[in-house]
Amino acid sequence: MTASIRAAAHSFSGGALTALLSPTTRLLGLGEPTHGVEAFPELRNELFRHLVEHEGYRSVALESDCLAALAADAYVAGGAGTLDDAMSHGFSHGFGASPANRELLRWMRAHNERVAPRDRLRFYGFDGPLEITGAAAPRRALTALYDYLAGHLDLAWSRETLDGLLGPDERWTHPDVMTDPARSAGRTEEAKELRLIADDLTALLAAHAPHLTAATSPDAFWLAGLYARTATGLLRYHAALADTAPTRFGPLLYLRDGMMADNLEAVVRREAPRGPVLVFAHNAHLQRDRSSMAFAGQHLRWWSAGALVGSRIGDEYAFAATTFGSRGDDVPAPGTPEGLLSALPHARAVIDPARLTTALGPEPARRVPADHTYASLDPATIDRADAVVFVREI
Incomplete structure (x- = not known):
């Protein structure tokens, strides 16, 4: 581990992350490299509490059905119904089963019960009413x-x-x-x-x-x-x-992220008088560069919601990419970004992307994960993020 990477990394905290961001930030995208791993929404919850208590944030938007989320927001606002009801009806893509999402709604409602109405937190979904199957x-x-x-x-x-x-x-x-x-x-x-x-x-x-x-x-x-x-x-x-047409899957991807971007832009406009917004989704939906995936024998590329909304609001958008080191037997090779970061002394770290790119050298290798659902960091685009959050083991 080079001294430059150590100097670029700090133990994860909300303050360590926001120290890397522009003061003009109105929409902060926190990505996750894969779905279904509680470490990442738990980290999101910790960050959101910091942002609410110290940075003036009043809302969070998740990669979930924008209409279903109305039920979750009604619960957060103190409406009738139980937390179980909000988890059952307020999420898509199975995200209602996440303990971290449950804790998020519980904490937001408890917070709202002790603040003035103008300071109450709002919960948004920014995905369309879409599932993988239709x-x-x-x-x-x-x-x-x-x-x-x-x-x-x-x-x-x-x-x-x-x-x-x-x-x-x-x-x-x-x-x-x-x-x-x-x-x-x-x-x-x-x-x-x-x-x-x-x-x-x-x-x-x-x-x-x-x-x-x-x-x-x-x-x-x-x-x-x-x-x-x-x-x-x-x-x-x-x-x-x-x-x-055999190319039909490409338009489905860009239409979905287009809906996401439109919803995010509308949320930012609505929340402008109250404070910035935290958005949480897969890295592929929030990164500034083109996203890609292999599907149905095709290599598909499209502009993510983050890239689209970033082109509209400029430096008011910030993106923090999240990645991890080991997952059981899936251990990153030493020459990859994840391999180098695994030598850090922190279980969770925040890294300055520009300094990480310099430390990686001219020809870094990209990690090839054992799990196809995980998207590793692309060494060529790391410096397009505003921060990198690393979890050593999941």
Whole structure:
């Protein structure tokens, strides 16, 4: 271990991480290199408590269904229902089973019970209503947007027309849709009409923003915007699911991260008067560089949500990449970034990426993990992160 890497590393703490960030940061992305390992959401919880107590943060956004998260946020705000209910209904992708996520909601609600309403914490999901095997029907988002507008504007469509075009949800959510485009309703004549309606409703929402905000509330108008983004995003995603081209998986990836980026930008705007936002997701969704993966015999590349939102808000976005050393028999080779970091004396460390890049030398090797679900650090792009967080063993 070179002296330069030791000098670049500090034992993990919230303060050690934020010391590496620009004071202009409004959105801090904390990545994780793999899902399902509690060490990373536990680290996130520790960081979030520090950010709330010392840095003025008032919200956190997770890689989870943006509509399901409304149930989790209602619990955090002190609403009726149990923590078990919030965990069951407030997360997607199985994340409701995470003890660290459970502790996050418990702590946020307890915090909110002892602070003024203006200082209460908010919980967001920033993913679309998507799972690996498909996407939700657009009914919930589109009808919620319609009902909001219909309460204050004369619309050209009836609710019955909308329901008729949507049809049963099963036509949108068949379990074989991901592998069989013919099962998808995304390019039917009804779906095409729904995309036009969703676009027109979204335009009406924007055009009547002053009236609608005054007639309802800023929070209600923001929620309508969430439904609008989700409805239009889902209909685009379903159209891509119906594509019969062998390249259909690429658009699914960039459409998903596009929805993520739009949601993050909306969260940052909403939270601007209250404080910065912490976002937690896989490194591949938050890094500034192109993400990539091997899937269905193809090498897919797309711009992540972090890259997209970073291009919009500039240096108000900061990204901390997280990685680890050993996982059972999977031990990193000495010449890789993870191998070099494993010699640090800290069980968890925060490292200055620029100094780490210098210490790695001109031709560092990239770790090849035994587990395909883990994305190792790319030596060529480490210096594009604002911080690196290293966990020696998981």
